[in-house]
Amino acid sequence: MDHEINTEGFVDNYRRALADAQLQKALANATSRFTMVRSLAVKSAGEEWERLRTRARAIKEHAINHLDHYLEEFSSNIERLGGHVFWARDADEANDYIAGLARERGVKLAVKSKSMMTEEIELNRALAVAGVEAVETDLGEYIIQLAGERPSHILAPAIHKTRADVADLFAEKLHTERTEEIELMTALARRVLRERFASAGMGVTGANFAVAETGTIVLVENEGNIRLTTTLPRVHVALMGIEKVIPRVEDLTVFLRLLPRSASGQQMSAYVSFLTGVKRSATEEGPEELHVVVLDNGRVDMLANEKLRESLYCIRCGACLNICPVYQKIGGHAYGWIYPGPIGAVLTPQLVGRSRAAGLPFASSLCGACREVCPIKIDIPDMLLHLRHEIKEPGLEGKHESGTAAKSFKPAFNLKHRLALIAERAAFKLWAAVMKSPARYARAARFARLVGQAMGDNGRGLPVARWTATRDLPAVPARSFRERWPEVAAEIDDSGKKRDIKDGR
Numbered sequence: 318m319d320h321e322i323n324t325e326g327f328v329d330n331y332r333r334a335l336a337d338a339q340l341q342k343a344l345a346n347a348t349s350r351f352t353m354v355r356s357l358a359v360k361s362a363g364e365e366w367e368r369l370r371t372r373a374r375a376i377k378e379h380a381i382n383h384l385d386h387y388l389e390e391f392s393s394n395i396e397r398l399g400g401h402v403f404w405a406r407d408a409d410e411a412n413d414y415i416a417g418l419a420r421e422r423g424v425k426l427a428v429k430s431k432s433m434m435t436e437e438i439e440l441n442r443a444l445a446v447a448g449v450e451a452v453e454t455d456l457g458e459y460i461i462q463l464a465g466e467r468p469s470h471i472l473a474p475a476i477h478k479t480r481a482d483v484a485d486l487f488a489e490k491l492h493t494e495r496t497e498e499i500e501l502m503t504a505l506a507r508r509v510l511r512e513r514f515a516s517a518g519m520g521v522t523g524a525n526f527a528v529a530e531t532g533t534i535v536l537v538e539n540e541g542n543i544r545l546t547t548t549l550p551r552v553h554v555a556l557m558g559i560e561k562v563i564p565r566v567e568d569l570t571v572f573l574r575l576l577p578r579s580a581s582g583q584q585m586s587a588y589v590s591f592l593t594g595v596k597r598s599a600t601e602e603g604p605e606e607l608h609v610v611v612l613d614n615g616r617v618d619m620l621a622n623e624k625l626r627e628s629l630y631c632i633r634c635g636a637c638l639n640i641c642p643v644y645q646k647i648g649g650h651a652y653g654w655i656y657p658g659p660i661g662a663v664l665t666p667q668l669v670g671r672s673r674a675a676g677l678p679f680a681s682s683l684c685g686a687c688r689e690v691c692p693i694k695i696d697i698p699d700m701l702l703h704l705r706h707e708i709k710e711p712g713l714e715g716k717h718e719s720g721t722a723a724k725s726f727k728p729a730f731n732l733k734h735r736l737a738l739i740a741e742r743a744a745f746k747l748w749a750a751v752m753k754s755p756a757r758y759a760r761a762a763r764f765a766r767l768v769g770q771a772m773g774d775n776g777r778g779l780p781v782a783r784w785t786a787t788r789d790l791p792a793v794p795a796r797s798f799r800e801r802w803p804e805v806a807a808e809i810d811d812s813g814k815k816r817d818i819k820d821g822r
């Protein structure tokens with residue numbers, strides 16, 4: 318299957334994003350709102366917040382380190398409850414199973430709830446090939462599907478669209494009068510989607526958590542569409558990565574408090590569905606058939622890498638995206654695949670191949686804001702640094718290729734990259750030599766001043782012009798601090814206060 322991955326076009330992608338005024342407006346509004354509500358929700362949790370984060374991290378660490386045991390337990394419980402478990406090594410295996418099942422059951426229409434896993438394997442396309450129409454039922458995903466785009470945020474797929482964009486889209490695709498009233502647009506989408514729920518033969522969801530001890534799939538949402546997706550169609554397919562399993566029901570008391578606060582600033586999500594097996598009688602709600610597809614798609618390789626393993630702890634809350642100064646400016650599509658932001662810059666190279674996504678781990682100032690907000694305390698900056706090392710270390714590239722997309726990996730680590738590496742190493746050696754000697758430092762500062770004056774307005778017209786096209790290059794002051802210091806020191810008295818020259822004190 319030809320997966321749409323455009324990670325190699327990262328530079329062009331982000332340049333386009335930076336030049337898109339509409340996108341900049343949409344991103345600024347949405348990310349600042351998400352960040353503000355999250356921060357209020359965290360504040361309201363008080364001291365408990367840090368305890369919850371520590372506990373969540375410990376649970377995830379334990380679950381990931383004993384994944385074989387908990388997956389086995391989860392799978393036996395699903396089968397005991399009348400469900401089926403399919404172990405998929407990659408996207409093709411998962412797609413073949415789900416599309417084959419739809420064909421066998423005569424399904425023509427499948428309703429879907431928001432699921433990054435189904436985006437990862439491009440399930441909609443596989444279903445279309447099998448003659449099955451897949452309709453997204455989460456409002457954001459529905460908007461994206463109508464627009465023929467893909468999500469730009471793991472939680473809010475249409476974050477890059479303004480209200481006016483959606484009004485235009487609905488008027489064009491749903492053939493209705495244009496309105497920017499949010500209530501009217503939502504009511505319209507609800508009306509269209511209700512009809513689809515009623516006639517769908519299959520409901521497809523992801524899984525926020527999979528509880529090993531009970532075989533329960535837990536889904537968190539705010540719109541109620543997951544409830545309908547999992548109860549109305551005859552067949553329910555839940556697609557989950559191997560990392561979604563947690564040991565016990567009581568662990569949910571931690572995650573269900575952390576996830577909504579981190580994701581949308583809510584104390585609790587509007588709906589939390591606990592799905593335990595198929596319906597047992599005609600009067601009960603629920604599907605007649607339950608199929609759980611457990612997907613690897615490169616995650617076993619992630620598990621084997623001690624330095625990067627904790628990327629499997631992610632609960633996809635999106636907080637690290639909202640706080641990231643890079644994501645805030647370039648949005649999700651620039652990253653070229655479905656996982657954007659800081660966690661995307663860690664996940665994508667592991668899933669599509671380091672060489673293919675070599676630019677992503679460098680798209681970070683390593684400010685650490687992502688680690689600060691992460692409810693699981695995932696050390697994203699450390700993993701970004703490690704990935705940079707793996708990508709730049711000669712001989713390492715290509716060793717860790719994994720995931721479905723890696724099958725079509727083409728080396729992109731060419732001569733240009735190597736020359737850039739040599740130049741960067743030489744520059745750092747020179748920097749180290751200058752910083753070790755005060756005399757060399759003083760000469761270098763004088764030289765930098767002369768170069769700075771020659772470069773003029775933000776380096777335009779000189780070799781660094783490309784670098785300064787997206788960055789500020791502050792003007793070098795006429796006199797350095799070292800040169801000014803004797804005068805400054807003369808103005809400071811013994812207690813460290815500035816002398817009042819006028820009073821002669």
Ligand code: SF4
Nearest residue numbers: 631632634635637691
């Ligand atoms: S890395 Fe942490 S903050 Fe980012 S999406 Fe995952 S859980 Fe949320």
